[in-house]
Amino acid sequence: MIFLNLFLINLLTTAAEPNSNIGFCDVDSKNCENHVDEANAYKLIFYDVNPPEGFNLRRDVYMRFAIMLSDARKRGRVDWRLVLPPWHKLYHWRSSSAKSKPQPWSSFFNIDSLKSFVPVMELHEVFNDTKTKVLEIDTLYVLENFENPFENGVFEEKWQLNSDCEYEGNYFGYKNITAKEIVCVKFQGKISKLWELILQHPTDRKVMFAHGEIPLHDNYGTKTYWECRKSMKFNNNLVKIAKDFISSNLNCNADRCLTYLSVHWRRKDFAYSRPNDVPSIKSTVQQINFAVKKNVPGVKRIFIASDASTIEMKVLEEQLNELNYEVYSFNPSDVLLKEINEGGVAIIDQIICSHAAYFIGTHESTFSFRIQEEREILGFDGNTTFNRLCPDSGLCEKPSKWKIIE
Ligand SMILES: Nc1nc2c(ncn2[C@@H]2O[C@H](COP(=O)(O)OP(=O)(O)O)[C@@H](O)[C@H]2O)c(=O)[nH]1
Ligand SMILES: *[C@@H]1O[C@H](CO)[C@@H](O)[C@H](O)[C@H]1NC(C)=O
Ligand SMILES: *[C@@H]1O[C@H](CO)[C@@H](O)[C@H](O)[C@H]1NC(C)=O
Ligand SMILES: *[C@@H]1O[C@H](CO)[C@@H](O)[C@H](O)[C@H]1NC(C)=O
Ligand SMILES: [Mg+2]
Numbered sequence: 001m002i003f004l005n006l007f008l009i010n011l012l013t014t015a016a017e018p019n020s021n022i023g024f025c026d027v028d029s030k031n032c033e034n035h036v037d038e039a040n041a042y043k044l045i046f047y048d049v050n051p052p053e054g055f056n057l058r059r060d061v062y063m064r065f066a067i068m069l070s071d072a073r074k075r076g077r078v079d080w081r082l083v084l085p086p087w088h089k090l091y092h093w094r095s096s097s098a099k100s101k102p103q104p105w106s107s108f109f110n111i112d113s114l115k116s117f118v119p120v121m122e123l124h125e126v127f128n129d130t131k132t133k134v135l136e137i138d139t140l141y142v143l144e145n146f147e148n149p150f151e152n153g154v155f156e157e158k159w160q161l162n163s164d165c166e167y168e169g170n171y172f173g174y175k176n177i178t179a180k181e182i183v184c185v186k187f188q189g190k191i192s193k194l195w196e197l198i199l200q201h202p203t204d205r206k207v208m209f210a211h212g213e214i215p216l217h218d219n220y221g222t223k224t225y226w227e228c229r230k231s232m233k234f235n236n237n238l239v240k241i242a243k244d245f246i247s248s249n250l251n252c253n254a255d256r257c258l259t260y261l262s263v264h265w266r267r268k269d270f271a272y273s274r275p276n277d278v279p280s281i282k283s284t285v286q287q288i289n290f291a292v293k294k295n296v297p298g299v300k301r302i303f304i305a306s307d308a309s310t311i312e313m314k315v316l317e318e319q320l321n322e323l324n325y326e327v328y329s330f331n332p333s334d335v336l337l338k339e340i341n342e343g344g345v346a347i348i349d350q351i352i353c354s355h356a357a358y359f360i361g362t363h364e365s366t367f368s369f370r371i372q373e374e375r376e377i378l379g380f381d382g383n384t385t386f387n388r389l390c391p392d393s394g395l396c397e398k399p400s401k402w403k404i405i406e
Pocket of ligand 2: 035129
């Protein structure tokens with residue numbers, strides 16, 4: 001009962017806040033025809049990720065923030081919106097179209113679906129509601145790791161203000177964003193602990209976190225985790241391109257296909273930074289052949305998703321052809337590549353891998369992890385999903401099974 005009272009008080013005090021804006025029209029009410037100035041009616045959380053991190057780790061960082069906000073809403077803290085950080089100059093994106101302009105999330109994801117889990121805003125929506133020439137963040141918290149996470153032998157959740165440091169990011173590639181105050185904070189622990197920081201400055205309306213990858217999930221793999229994960233549907237156009245490819249090349253029109261095996265063959269930085277986890281071409285071919293014979297005998301079509309060079313791909317393909325397999329990969333035309341860029345191509349590769357009868361991933365690649373989650377959502381037996389390419393020799397640890405919770 002005490003709990004319920006607290007809950008109600010919390011609900012009343014926080015729910016009143018957004019309405020303080022004159023002329024504000026409640027977004028949650030359906031009879032709202034005019035444009036809603038969400039950026040000023042709500043408080044905003046922005047975040048940024050360590051520049052070298054790739055697309056698929058960034059997807060996990062998004063989930064941490066989205067779940068943090070969703071959990072807070074359940075406790076009555078409803079006056080915050082999460083701003084989706086545009087995708088800018090990702091390390092793995094080399095083409096000129098991807099380099100030039102920051103990309104909104106709608107290029108890759110279905111925004112209505114993201115919003116069904118938690119209210120999010122694109123940065124351009126925030127800009128559209130900004131009356132000044134420069135968007136000013138009230139407080140930018142630059143998160144940093146503690147030097148020794150296990151001080152005195154234990155991992156303790158904690159944070160500590162730290163005077164000397166700078167924001168080394170570039171506000172998602174925009175010159176017209178600044179922060180009134182930059183605060184550096186050593187941080188370790190669950191993401192919900194960020195509220196302690198936010199509440200230090202109760203009048204702030206725009207708060208940003210740099211190094212959003214440092215705070216951890218409160219709980220990994222829970223029901224809420226999967227609700228959030230399911231809401232991360234891809235952009236409809238990308239889904240259509242992938243499904244058309246599966247239908248015309250891989251002879252399947254179902255969600256769970258029986259006609260092909262898929263492989264995520266991660267090369268580039270993995271091939272030289274983790275030689276003990278990544279097989280040679282010859283061993284890759286043997287492992288694929290063995291997996292087909294053992295698990296999906298009769299399958300002739302192999303789909304390869306990879307960041308390998310054209311030469312490596314050609315050698316792999318020839319060796320699989322010799323064993324009578326038909327090899328497929330998604331190669332967009334220049335025009336299509338310009339339209340969807342490397343990010344779109346990677347998502348199409350992931351979608352095609354997700355629908356295969358059997359999937360083999362790369363050890364500890366977040367690109368492979370996201371495919372495995374997609375397959376859990378599609379209802380595949382885990383035995384067809386949690387498989388990895390092994391090194392040519394030595395130990396080959398089995399991948400963890402992250403089973404869906406309904
Ligand atoms: N198209 C395509 N791109 C890939 C593939 N594997 C890796 N990449 C690219 O390389 C990046 C790898 O970074 P990340 O997403 O962090 O995954 P991780 O490094 O494997 O954990 C991806 O985001 C893609 O841009 C692949 O199979 N297909
Ligand atoms: C941008 O803001 C104006 C009013 O400030 C509004 O009429 C319009 O619908 C907004 N556009 C978008 C895309 O949100
Ligand atoms: C900042 O610059 C971008 C791109 O140049 C523009 O679209 C946006 O409206 C600007 N924001 C503000 C607040 O003026
Ligand atoms: C998956 O594989 C394990 C171990 O080989 C086996 O015990 C289990 O029955 C399999 N599950 C299904 C549904 O085939
Ligand atoms: Mg990476």
